[in-house]
Amino acid sequence: MSAALQAKDLLIRAVSCDQSGRILEAQTLYQNGIAMLMTFVTDEPDEVKRKGFLTRIKEYMDRADAIKARVNGKLSLGEVVTHISIEEDDVGYDYEQIFGKYMDSKTVEIMLEEPYLAQNYQFQNLIRFLELAVTNCPNFKYIRLITKEDTKNLDQQKTNIGQIKADLERRKIAFFIKYEETLHDRKIYLSNGYIIKIGRGLHFYKASNPMYSIGLNNYRYRKCLQTDVDIWRTSGHAN
Known part of the structure; x- marks a missing residue:
């Protein structure tokens, strides 16, 4: 499986875990998927494709930031x-x-x-x-x-x-x-x-x-x- 497909698989799983409430696993998958996709994008010679990937990465980073806020909230002591x-x-x-x-x-x-x-x-x-x-x-x-x-x-x-x-x-x-x-x-x-x-x-x-x-x-x-x-x-x- 290529790096792009591996990253896509991780991010699809991240969204699935996010939607089902498994936020710790989603956080890990988002982080790994984004890191892998960033490596792939760095080597992409086509400017249009690279911009498209960066837009998607920004969307996933926003999701990951939201997850991080939820995790931190759940870890606050009551x-x-x-x-x-x-x-x-x-x-x-x-x-x-x-x-x-x-x-x-x-x-x-x-x-x-x-x-x-x-x-x-x-x-x-x-x-x-x-x-x-x-x-x-x-x-x-x-x-x-x-x-x-x-x-x-x-x-x-x-x-x-x-x-x-x-x-x-x-x-x-x-x-x-x-x-x-x-x-x-x-x-x-x-x-x-x-x-x-x-x-x-x-x-x-x-x-x-x-x-x-x-x-x-x-x-x-x-x-x-x-x-x-x-x-x-x-x-x-x-x-």
């Missing part, structure tokens, strides 16, 4: 609906118990800001979270993961993420990753209107000790590190 203080060595807190009830059939898209994905246990925590999403959210279609690059072992990090991406795509769930080296916040945005903020992100569990003991697989029996959890309902969303 009111806290739940606050949980987890103390050092507490047990009884797996993802399902903390925020599982907020992940439901209305959760079509998820954005996860998790700065640290380098160690095996951190990827295991990510998989546990995704398993909960797949279980609780039957209409789950898209996830955007924002994290930092593991500069010490970048190849392994990208291999692990590639495996996760391939598995999700086999399940018809689109996966997009963005690396931000200045990322510090830890936040989970659900498209049904809830935002989950955990002080330590997904990584607030201590290692099973000894390894082969209760809590190895069922994290409600794992001891925790001290952290706080706030769950917000964003402005404009009802119960």
Whole structure:
């Protein structure tokens, strides 16, 4: 497929996602489609065709800007609906118990800001979270993961993420990753209107000790590190 046709395909999908309310996925598709089309237009020798392409690009850029405003609006915090203080060595807190009830059939898209994905246990925590999403959210279609690059072992990090991406795509769930080296916040945005903020992100569990003991697989029996959890309902969303 030529670059122009690839760009057209991405932008058609962007419009479709936009119209169906999948704004996170639409935002990604608009950005990628516009970037690809700009590269194609730069090499177009015909002035008339180039002007036509630029006009279309301006239309898509306007759509992308509108999407960005909608995304930013949905990410604005509304009111806290739940606050949980987890103390050092507490047990009884797996993802399902903390925020599982907020992940439901209305959760079509998820954005996860998790700065640290380098160690095996951190990827295991990510998989546990995704398993909960797949279980609780039957209409789950898209996830955007924002994290930092593991500069010490970048190849392994990208291999692990590639495996996760391939598995999700086999399940018809689109996966997009963005690396931000200045990322510090830890936040989970659900498209049904809830935002989950955990002080330590997904990584607030201590290692099973000894390894082969209760809590190895069922994290409600794992001891925790001290952290706080706030769950917000964003402005404009009802119960």
